[in-house]
Amino acid sequence: MYKIEVEHLTKYYGKNLVLDDVSLSVADHEVVCLIGSSGSGKSTLLRCVNDLVPFNEGVVKLDGVSIHDPEFDVKDLYKRIGIVFQAYNLFPHMTVIDNITLAPKKVHGRKKAESEAHGKELLSLFGLGDFADSYPEQLSGGQQQRVAIVRAMANKPDILLLDEVTAALDPELIGDVLSVIKNLREQGMTMLIVTHEMGFARDVADRVCFLDGGKILEEAPPNELFSHPENPRTRQFLQRIIESGRL
């Protein structure tokens, strides 16, 4: 049984075809990495999965039920799926703890004390125990990124969508964030991860999908995909990555 199923997803921005008949599934406790060059539609695909942007054709299913089915509880979607954005998108006018407890309090009706206790627990787990009352702009990029992960987890989701969570970080900070994600994997979190860190994808992924021009061209376990890419486009992409020294 798949947790997330994306079937024949097609998405246009204006006349621009961004996702072209994409199908993709993620099983329970599985970690799938999406790779592909800039503009290939990776972020857009993540956003379609939790219904942040409308799409033109296809279905997205959660536990076998379409997210647009009248039977499907939309609240469930935001409760069960956490997303971490490429640019963090923390709320700059709120303290770290307010960022984290906003949804539990306002959307899921948890008590203030309860959600703050849970938030602080998560923060210390992520090495951010001292920053509960700081504002995002007072934190380093890596700290903000971890806050964004904590915020996505505050609703106790069982699925995480991560969009290039290390793209804006200094090399020293990348390791911290990646080890956080590896930990989540160990705890059985189901994840769909967009990444440019091929070494990380190799470590953490059960499957890697190569997205190019809005199509999934190749899909395989990391060892296969990285060692014996079948599609010439995949080979070309990986070649460029190797040349730039990132594999």
Added chain:
Amino acid sequence: MSLKRPAPPRRAGRTLSAKDKYGPTIISISTVVAVTLIIRAVVIRSSQWPRIKDQFFNLDVIIEVFPKVLHGFGINMAVWIVALVVIAIWALILAFFRSLNGPWFTPLKVFSIVYIDLIRGLPSLLLVLLFGFGMPALRIPGLPKSSLFWGALAMISSYSAYAAEVYRSGIDSVHTGQYLAAKALGLSQVQTLFHCILPQAIRNVFPSLLNLAVALQKDVALLSVLGVRDAVREAQIYTARTFNYSSLIASAALFLVATIPLARLTDYFTKKDRQRRLQGA
């Protein structure tokens, strides 16, 4: 091997010379003195000066009318403060309507757009006349007849349209990523607006809103055309009787005393806002 050289003189640690210390002050004072002397030479020495002084700066007249003008000015301030509060809320509602998306909200959105376009297309004075004379003339039972009430309502309607546009530009200035983040957390459209977007939007446009407040403080004087006895009206009444304009100068002084600090406050917030943005960039 290197030769030990004496350290270069450090500017920052150097004690200021007398020239650096007092130069700017001396320049400022001498400018003021020079300008004063020129004004004296040109205006005050002129043969017309005694007449001008008597007509505009007659201290006896100013002392005589001051209590009345001050009382009138109290009305200006009262209208101003009440209007500010109502405008802040009403404009926010208009901006809120305008920012709504989805077929259910279309009527509210259209209402807001039409309201803002209509009101911004009309001179405030015309609205004041229309409301202030027109509404009481309808003699609809139950409606207030006071021209002060209707005049203030006209100013509120007018300024709300501008303030709504300022709010809207603030809302537009918030990055789309903030909407996505809020939606992904499950917040409704209204929750998103109140918890995530508006606090940032208002912070972004706060200096512009203060500027509108300064403009309104002066424009409240438009109500004098309705016969509301505000500072300008009181001064005018005196002028009409005596053909002496010192009363207008007295009321001008009151307006300046009120608006200049507010203008400085606006500058202060503008500067702080600029610093915040530079830091963020």
